[in-house]
Amino acid sequence: MLEINHLRHSYGSHEVLGGIDLKVDEGQLLCIVGPSGCGKSTLLRSIAGLLKPTQGEILINGVPVAGTPDNLAVVFQDYSRSLFPWMSVADNVALPLRRKGMSGARRRTSALEALEQVGLEGAAAKYPWQLSGGMQQRVAIARALAYRPAFMLMDEPFGSVDAQTREDLEDLVLQVRGVHGMTIVLITHDIDESVYVGDRVVVLSKAPSRIVGDLSVGLPYPRDQIATRQLPEFVRLRADVGRLVRGVPG
Amino acid sequence: MTAVSAQRPGVARRVAGRILSLWIMPVALVLWEVVTRWIQAVYFPPPSTVLVRLHELWFSGSWRTFFLTDDAIGNFLPSFTRLAIGWVLGCAVGVGVGVALGRSTRLSAYVDPLVHFGRSIPPPTLVPVFLVLFQFGGSMQVATIVFGVVWPIMINAIEGARYVDRQYLDTAQVFSLSRLDRLRRVILPAAAPKIFAGLRISVSLSLILMIISELVGSTDGIGHRMLQAQGLFDIPTTWAAIVLLGLMGFLLNTTFLLVERRILAWHRGARRTD
Numbered sequence: 001m002l003e004i005n006h007l008r009h010s011y012g013s014h015e016v017l018g019g020i021d022l023k024v025d026e027g028q029l030l031c032i033v034g035p036s037g038c039g040k041s042t043l044l045r046s047i048a049g050l051l052k053p054t055q056g057e058i059l060i061n062g063v064p065v066a067g068t069p070d071n072l073a074v075v076f077q078d079y080s081r082s083l084f085p086w087m088s089v090a091d092n093v094a095l096p097l098r099r100k101g102m103s104g105a106r107r108r109t110s111a112l113e114a115l116e117q118v119g120l121e122g123a124a125a126k127y128p129w130q131l132s133g134g135m136q137q138r139v140a141i142a143r144a145l146a147y148r149p150a151f152m153l154m155d156e157p158f159g160s161v162d163a164q165t166r167e168d169l170e171d172l173v174l175q176v177r178g179v180h181g182m183t184i185v186l187i188t189h190d191i192d193e194s195v196y197v198g199d200r201v202v203v204l205s206k207a208p209s210r211i212v213g214d215l216s217v218g219l220p221y222p223r224d225q226i227a228t229r230q231l232p233e234f235v236r237l238r239a240d241v242g243r244l245v246r247g248v249p250g
Numbered sequence: 251m252t253a254v255s256a257q258r259p260g261v262a263r264r265v266a267g268r269i270l271s272l273w274i275m276p277v278a279l280v281l282w283e284v285v286t287r288w289i290q291a292v293y294f295p296p297p298s299t300v301l302v303r304l305h306e307l308w309f310s311g312s313w314r315t316f317f318l319t320d321d322a323i324g325n326f327l328p329s330f331t332r333l334a335i336g337w338v339l340g341c342a343v344g345v346g347v348g349v350a351l352g353r354s355t356r357l358s359a360y361v362d363p364l365v366h367f368g369r370s371i372p373p374p375t376l377v378p379v380f381l382v383l384f385q386f387g388g389s390m391q392v393a394t395i396v397f398g399v400v401w402p403i404m405i406n407a408i409e410g411a412r413y414v415d416r417q418y419l420d421t422a423q424v425f426s427l428s429r430l431d432r433l434r435r436v437i438l439p440a441a442a443p444k445i446f447a448g449l450r451i452s453v454s455l456s457l458i459l460m461i462i463s464e465l466v467g468s469t470d471g472i473g474h475r476m477l478q479a480q481g482l483f484d485i486p487t488t489w490a491a492i493v494l495l496g497l498m499g500f501l502l503n504t505t506f507l508l509v510e511r512r513i514l515a516w517h518r519g520a521r522r523t524d
Contacts (some may be wrong), residue, residue, distance in 0.1 A: 048424055049424075050423060073424065074421075074424040076421070081417040084435075086439040096426070098427070099426050099428060129520040
């Protein structure tokens with residue numbers, strides 16, 4: 001599905017990505033976790049085709065990424081600047097579908113379906129800025145879902161919402177995973193979140209970052225905010241990831 | 251029940267506040283009337299005389315022509331036509347070129363000095379040039395208006411299009427929007443608050459330039475009519491034209507602001523919740 005080979009990126013003389021090799025299988029929910037400033041966002045922007053890597057290559061389904069792939073959607077951290085304030089919620093969700101040659105009515109139906117999936121069917125006619133932060137991020141997720149990408153990237157999607165909303169949104173991601181056989185890569189600095197949401201966690205080191213850990217998460221589904229976090233397996237994985245993030249030898 | 255009773259005094263108070271805030275208008279009028287009657291200066295007729303003249307001259311026509319007299323139709327219509335054509339052309343060119351320059355760093359590197367030179371020329375100084383170029387008749391006035399309004403519109407459009415939030419553009423790219431969609435649905439709306447700031451300036455500016463160009467070289471129009479009255483020492487008519495222009499400016503600005511409020515409603519809403 002996604003294949004990254006020897007990816008390096010530097011801003012001037014400052015090397016951020018120091019050679020990343022990674023393979024992600026179809027349908028996987030991969031969490032990439034690392035200390036702040038480790039180049040997580042650079043990695044995501046490279047995969048999304050927003051940034052040309054200094055070296056190395058990124059392949060999606062065997063095709064090198066040049067520009068933004070058609071079958072990829074991104075959920076950004078800053079929802080307030082990623083949703084367009086001049087469009088209603090439904091129009092925001094429907095906008096990317098214009099490229100798919102759907103009729104206006106079809107686009108609207110798809111948008112409403114996606115909003116229903118994230119529990120926001122009542123907010124279609126509102127403007128994004130009339131909603132709370134958590135709801136806006138749901139709209140952003142709905143927009144990505146309506147687009148039916150093979151591949152969804154999430155860049156610290158829950159970094160700017162409160163703890164309760166964060167848990168709700170984590171559960172939303174778990175709920176939509178596997179819809180349309182989508183592969184999800186979620187970037188976060190939150191160790192608990194990466195273990196709770198992911199079925200695989202990749203740990204990046206400080207810049208110039210490299211992959212220092214690659215763990216498979218065997219926690220059962222459905223996951224539960226309280227019960228799952230109490231499992232010995234969860235506690236063990238969290239400790240492992242935590243040590244790797246801090247660079248402490250296990 | 252409580253909601254209704256709580257709302258009523260609020261609305262009533264707002265309306266009362268509106269009316270009260272208008273008290274300055276009649277007071278100023280009365281004051282003007284008293285002072286002019288008292289000093290009896292020929293060049294400062296009392297407002298009652300001016301308003302009577304305004305009515306007689308332009309607004310005492312048949313209901314079929316919306317109460318406009320022949321004099322009004324013969325002069326307002328050409329003035330308005332030039333104003334409208336000049337403003338619309340200026341907007342089209344200003345916004346079109348401005349957005350193109352704002353989005354292309356290469357293009358604007360070449361053209362920016364030209365834009366700053368052009369905007370520095372006071373438009374009335376070009377009236378003689380346009381007179382030679384277009385002779386008498388409407389195109390000279392239109393050219394003056396276009397040249398005057400195009401710069402503030404363009405400068406604001408450049409600014410607006412240049413500083414579109416990075417994340418808006420990233421989003422447009424990630425979702426593979428077509429170039430046209432990107433322009434129409436992302437860049438233009440994002441730049442709209444700035445663009446409208448330029449348009450707002452240009453409304454009053456176009457009125458000023460309409461009058462100046464008509465004062466210098468025209469055979470009809472409000473400016474021409476004013477000049478004619480001045481030549482005949484018809485002071486009340488000159489003043490009536492001034493009042494008329496004031497009213498026109500007020501009307502144009504109010505209409506523009508209403509349209510702007512509608513189109514930019516999202517902007518005010520989003521800013522309030524930021």
